[in-house]
Amino acid sequence: MATTDPADEIDVDVAVVGAGPAGLSAALVLARARRSVLVVDSNRPRNAATLASHGFLTRDGISPLELRKLGREELAQYPQVTFTQAVVESVRRGRDRFTLAAMSRTGAVQGRARIVVIATGLTEVLPELPTLRAFYGTSIHSCIECDAYEKRDEPLALIGESADLAERAVLLTQWTDDLIVFTNGSSAVTADEEDQLAKRGVRVERRPLADVEGDRSGLTGIRLADGEVVPRSGAFVRPVWVPAIDYAHPLKLKRDDAGLLVVDSEGRTNLPGVFAVGDSTPPGPQQLIVAAGAGAKAGSAINRMLLGLDNPALR
Missing domain, CATH: 3.50.50.60 (FAD/NAD(P)-binding domain)
Incomplete structure (x- = not known):
């Protein structure tokens, strides 16, 4: 896994915004499908204060931060994955690519991708x-x-x-x-x-x-x-949960009454080429293993989409 230079403009198959269990799982499936992937994460997880997470098979009781760390380490073995720690400021749709503008501690980061996965979850008001x-x-x-x-x-x-x-x-x-x-x-x-x-x-x-x-x-x-x-x-x-997706406003994605992104069973939003997984989709906050499963499912769907297998004529 590579890291980025702020001066670079990264051009990839898929950009994943958010490196929690949902985003990392999607990135892992896509990396194993030999797709080039950019993962952008702010390193500000909602569950940072939690000492132990539960219900994740083989990882019951693990720190959520440790789970993220292990996921990053697994992705590191795939050279076609690029990771950058930055805050995404906007995602826009271009003629044949989506463009991402992000800001890291050392400067601006620009990305271009055929597909975007939104996996930034929620913020909570206690x-x-x-x-x-x-x-x-x-x-x-x-x-x-x-x-x-x-x-x-x-x-x-x-x-x-x-x-x-x-x-x-x-x-x-x-x-x-x-x-x-x-x-x-x-x-x-x-x-x-x-x-x-x-x-x-x-x-x-x-x-x-x-x-x-x-x-x-x-x-x-x-x-x-x-x-x-x-x-x-x-x-x-019982917090008030707010989707952390202001950066996606230019895409005009469909939301439900709670402000969550409306998706189908494989994470597709109403805008072709944009997927959403994890807590920013209904029903909202999810167990980590459920979010990870949604990310893996979306990753498989994205690979098929890039192959054209979502076209009935190719089935």
Whole structure:
């Protein structure tokens, strides 16, 4: 795998924007199909604060950063893959190529590609609690399927203001029978949902929150605005997720009501030649192994497209 000089303009078969599991998997499949690939990544992953990721077969418990590192190392054996650490500022459609403009620490990077894969995922806006970030990734998490097992049988909190909060609470009851849902003064949980949660032993706390509390051992409680502290040893939050795809605005790609890129089963967007995989596609945040699978599937579809095998006359 090569690295780029900022003065270079790289011309490749496929440009992959984002080097998480989805983007790296797509790049690996394409490299093994002998395609030239440019991978551009800002090295600002959403899960950087998470110490361990789970549910990835053979890699259960690995650090997400280590998983990315291993993926990079595997791609390094393929000379037709070029990697650059840079922030993509725009992707535009030309006559026969897409053009990418990116900025690295040392200068501008320009790329041209027949196909573009968008794999930059999401940014997340967490509840505005001053100390939450200090415990995020250790005592406080956002992915229930990823991290609830490690919090099993503990007194847990679920914090959020979204309409799916009650549904997520029901999901959490698989791992604990001591759960309190904190709506932070919002109406995220309806009266009927509260009744249904109560039947499962889940309490809903509607008072506004002030902060979370803890020490070196981890989270110890949730502090309400009136000063009361509710003891909890772990928590899950429901962030607001925002697709990190402003650079793709010139392509006018179709989005759903949540702003996610609409794709088919193989990652094709509404614009021929542009694929999207991972968290920036419905349903949004995904387990790493699911994102990796989507990237691999798109990689295979892209290779067939470049061969012309998406043309019915060639089948």
